[in-house]
Structures are given as structure tokens and as C-alpha cells.
Amino acid sequence: MTHVLLIRLAGPLQSWGTASRFAARRDSHSRPSKSAVIGMCAAALGLPRSMGLEMPKQPTETDEPGKVPAFGELARTVFGVRADHPGTPVRDYHTVGAGTYPLRPRDLITDHRRAAAVAASLDTATGDRFGHHTLTGWYGAPKKIAADPHSGVLISGELTRSALITERWYLADATFLVGLQHESDSFLETVRQALEHPRRLLWLGRKSCPPSGTLGLRVVPGDLDTAFRTHRLLPVAHDDTDPTRRPWAWFQVPPTERGATPVQDQPVSFDALRPEHTTRWETRRRITIDADAAQWKDIIL
Structure with missing residues (x-):
């Protein structure tokens, strides 16, 4: 049986780069990337950037309980994101020197x-x-x-x-519900607690974009689709949107899945000098939230 860790990503500004490390034009993806979310979780756990991303063996009953998970466990989670409030693109004309x-x-x-x-x-x-x-x-x-x-x-x-002139793009006032699917609920709970009590600073894509409010929401049984359908839209301040609307969601799938498209954000190495990513596959569809979907309580906005 699988479980899903639900993560809330919200803040005044977010910027999720997937094209290049640095360029004259720094775009922002329309949603969080898997690499960025895995990196955030690893930072919260205090894992060093030099730690390898080798895929670990499947956990067994003899494994040491409470052991800090390796990067590989985070990397092999199945990733999904629901755009509860997609935000507004913002352009920053930036000059230096x-x-x-x-x-x-x-x-x-x-x-x-x-x-x-x-x-x-x-x-x-x-x-x-x-x-x-x-x-x-x-x-x-x-x-x-x-x-x-x-x-x-x-x-x-x-x-x-x-003069160094750059054009930098951000998402303003966006709120995303991210899901990480894994077999071990205890592993996901360890990550959730780390997000609420991080050992290192966290940010939403760039260091100038700190997260606001609650990050680690809850661990629920099931898969990503079930988790997204059975939870209402995340609340935001001064929200006047229709709570019954159908938000877009993106799901990591096998490459053989019908309609799957490639995304270059599967982390291989977070080494500061030589970061490396490979291809994963995803599909996009709208989510119809159940009428009896769970409400969000005790969330700090």
C-alpha cells in the first residue's frame, strides 16, 4: 500500500527554474519542479548536497528505525502537484554592475x-x-x-x-498542493516533520522566495489521484474563488503512459558544482474534488 505526503507551497513570490542554472533570461515554470521539491525536503532533513542519489534497496523489517533517509529514497518518490491557485507571472528587469x-x-x-x-x-x-x-x-x-x-x-x-542585464520571472501569490507518494508512511512522516522544523533554510525555487505558513500538511493512505480528489482547495487570504472549480494537476507516470510528456527535472545529483538531472514523464488533467472532501484545519497562511 502506498501513502502520500501532502505539502503546501505558498508565498509572495515563487520561481521554479527548469531550463538552465543561470542565463540572461531566467524563466519560471508554471508549477514546482520535482527537483526543487526534493531539494527542499533534503535541505529540511539536513542532508549534504554531496550525498549520492543512488536508488536504495526496498526497506525491510531489519532496517534501522528512524534512520535519516538517503537522497535516493526522496528521488524515487512519485511526484504530483495540484495548482490550487496558479498565481500571476511577474517580470523583474534586473541590472548589476x-x-x-x-x-x-x-x-x-x-x-x-x-x-x-x-x-x-x-x-x-x-x-x-x-x-x-x-x-x-x-x-x-x-x-x-x-x-x-x-x-x-x-x-x-x-x-x-x-553591466549584467537579466530578465527574471516569478509567480506571485501562487499556492500549490504537492504530493510525494511512497510505500513507507513513517518515511513520509519523517520528511513532513522536517519541513516544519527544517535544519536548513528553505525557499520556493530561489533564495529570494521564502515559503509562508505551514509546509508539511499530512500523510494520507492511497495514491496521488485519491489524495488530490479527497482534499479541498488550499485556503488563501481574501479568497473569492469558486471552491468547486476543477484545478489542473500533474502526475508522474511511466513513459509508456498514454499522453505522457517528458520533463527534465528528475534529480540525479545536487552537487553544487555539477548538478545533474534526467528525464521523467508526466500527464496533466483537471481534478474534480469530491463533495465530501476533507477540510483544511489549523493551517498557518
């Missing part, structure tokens, strides 16, 4: 190139103020750090830096 910035005395002492660039200004300077000596196009994160051949001090290998 470049422009004109006042030079400091240490900039001239440690970097002979900057000193040469403003030599004329220094020769004609009067008064006791230093801040009016400027250099255009050097402000920003230093790149290609190396020792200066004259002073021996570590400096940037690039004297000028172009």
Missing part, C-alpha cells in the same frame, strides 16, 4: 591601471576631498582574480566591466 563609481585611495594603491586611468584628474585635483575621482565602467563583481605584477596585491583581471 558597470556605471561610474567613486574611486577609493586603496584602488589606486593596489591597481596601477586605475591609477594611470585617472592620472590627469589626480594631477589637477585641488582640495582635500577624494571622492570626485571616478572611473567609468569598472564597478561590479571582480573577475579573473590574480596578483598585480607591480604591487603583488590580488586584483581583478578586467579593468572595465559591462
Whole structure:
């Protein structure tokens, strides 16, 4: 028999990237990815990013009770998500670096190139103020750090830096009901408790998007479809939506399932330098919530 851990993901902003680690345009998926949710659960459990994702053996009666689950147990859960409140896409036009910035005395002492660039200004300077000596196009994160051949001090290998312009997308005021299906209810309960008392900071896709309110809701018997049909829409503040509407839901399925589409978010490694993902398959359909579906109680919004 399988069980399902129900997780509430809600916050002012969410951003679920599936295309690339970093690019000039950082899109957000329309819903949480499996990789992001598994990573969040692993962070809540305090598991190191370097831990392998090898698939563990099936649990037996001789296994040590209460043992912290490996990444592999999380990775092999069957994933589903119901979009109770899909949210609104929000675009952030983001710029970093470049422009004109006042030079400091240490900039001239440690970097002979900057000193040469403003030599004329220094020769004609009067008064006791230093801040009016400027250099255009050097402000920003230093790149290609190396020792200066004259002073021996570590400096940037690039004297000028172009502005980094990015377009970042978020989901505003979205609320999702995520399900993780697994054979062991005790394993899922361990994860649920960790989400409510995490050992590391959690966020909704990016570090600028903290979750709000309750995360780990409950562990219920059955499969994902049953769990989504037998629970009402998650409540939100100032909710004026129809409680009987049919939300979209996505279910992880075998690749042979009719209508299955590929998604590149099955985690293989969370290594900070070389994260790796592979393909899983999913289907999408609307959910008709049962008339006697369970109500949500004691949820912190």
C-alpha cells in the first residue's frame, strides 16, 4: 500500500527554474519542479548536497528505525502537484554592475591601471576631498582574480566591466498542493516533520522566495489521484474563488503512459558544482474534488 505526503507551497513570490542554472533570461515554470521539491525536503532533513542519489534497496523489517533517509529514497518518490491557485507571472528587469563609481585611495594603491586611468584628474585635483575621482565602467563583481605584477596585491583581471542585464520571472501569490507518494508512511512522516522544523533554510525555487505558513500538511493512505480528489482547495487570504472549480494537476507516470510528456527535472545529483538531472514523464488533467472532501484545519497562511 502506498501513502502520500501532502505539502503546501505558498508565498509572495515563487520561481521554479527548469531550463538552465543561470542565463540572461531566467524563466519560471508554471508549477514546482520535482527537483526543487526534493531539494527542499533534503535541505529540511539536513542532508549534504554531496550525498549520492543512488536508488536504495526496498526497506525491510531489519532496517534501522528512524534512520535519516538517503537522497535516493526522496528521488524515487512519485511526484504530483495540484495548482490550487496558479498565481500571476511577474517580470523583474534586473541590472548589476558597470556605471561610474567613486574611486577609493586603496584602488589606486593596489591597481596601477586605475591609477594611470585617472592620472590627469589626480594631477589637477585641488582640495582635500577624494571622492570626485571616478572611473567609468569598472564597478561590479571582480573577475579573473590574480596578483598585480607591480604591487603583488590580488586584483581583478578586467579593468572595465559591462553591466549584467537579466530578465527574471516569478509567480506571485501562487499556492500549490504537492504530493510525494511512497510505500513507507513513517518515511513520509519523517520528511513532513522536517519541513516544519527544517535544519536548513528553505525557499520556493530561489533564495529570494521564502515559503509562508505551514509546509508539511499530512500523510494520507492511497495514491496521488485519491489524495488530490479527497482534499479541498488550499485556503488563501481574501479568497473569492469558486471552491468547486476543477484545478489542473500533474502526475508522474511511466513513459509508456498514454499522453505522457517528458520533463527534465528528475534529480540525479545536487552537487553544487555539477548538478545533474534526467528525464521523467508526466500527464496533466483537471481534478474534480469530491463533495465530501476533507477540510483544511489549523493551517498557518
